[in-house]
Amino acid sequence: MGRSPCCEKAHTNKGAWTKEEDDRLIAYIRAHGEGCWRSLPKAAGLLRCGKSCRLRWINYLRPDLKRGNFTEEEDELIIKLHSLLGNKWSLIAGRLPGRTDNEIKNYWNTHIRRKLLSRGIDPATHRPIHAPLSDFTITFAKGEKKDVGILRRDEEKTRSSCSSEESAPWRQYRCPDLNLELSISPPFQQPVEPIKGKRRLCFTCSLGLQRTKKCKCNGFLGLGAGVLDYRTVEMK
DNA sequence: AATACCAGCAACCGCCGAAGC
DNA sequence: GGCTTCGGCGGTTGCTGGTAT
16 A cells, blocks of 8 residues: 555645745744644645645745855855765755755756856766766865865876875775865774775765665675764764 | 747655654 | 654756747
8 A cells, every 4th residue: 555645635735835825834833833744734724735835934935045146155065065965955955054955956957067067077977078987985084185076097096106095996086175074983894905996885885874775885985784883973 | 029949946746764653 | 573654855847937039
């Protein structure tokens, strides 16, 4: 048996919200706060799905929203965060006060994608268009070097003074000027050699989080089980 | 002036994970 | 452990207004 709908669709409005609906929703949340979205529509006298109310509030009616154009600084921050996090719009939005995930997602799809393409950068991979696909890892290490982005393997070879990190057999991707203020320490394990110079990590495992059913990678730092000890996660 | 096309954005849909029973 | 419910998320759709022809 499938999941039941979140509301009675036959008796709900759809489409654009009216001023009156907005006012009702604002008044209700001001009086009662954000609570159970499922019961909110009935309590507020709205013929809307709870999800629809939540979306309308979060994306449009919330008082702390910053309306208006994105600044150049916000643009660059979004690009950097996207290169690190991928399409994790809610995480990206969390780093941009007053912006919503939906807003950033729309902005990405309409403006930034084009901007990157005009720079000759693939917005999906943040690599130069037509560059061959290969593996890379993301490091959170605080590097003193100012070089940002992708180290090609042939470039690595030509570096005369490589540190042990830089001479790693797989590619490194570093975002040195992006301070996420998040440090993750996996449980101590003996280092695992990467497989023949290749290492594939899914996003979940690259963050050291619990692996998903779809995960086929080798787990965080090759731990296989992909279990993260949350006692070692520090949020500064 | 009418029509076609396009870009931007609000809103919906469906899936997933967590929590509760 | 399995099922249901709910909140949250990302992908997609479709409406609207602006611009080109």
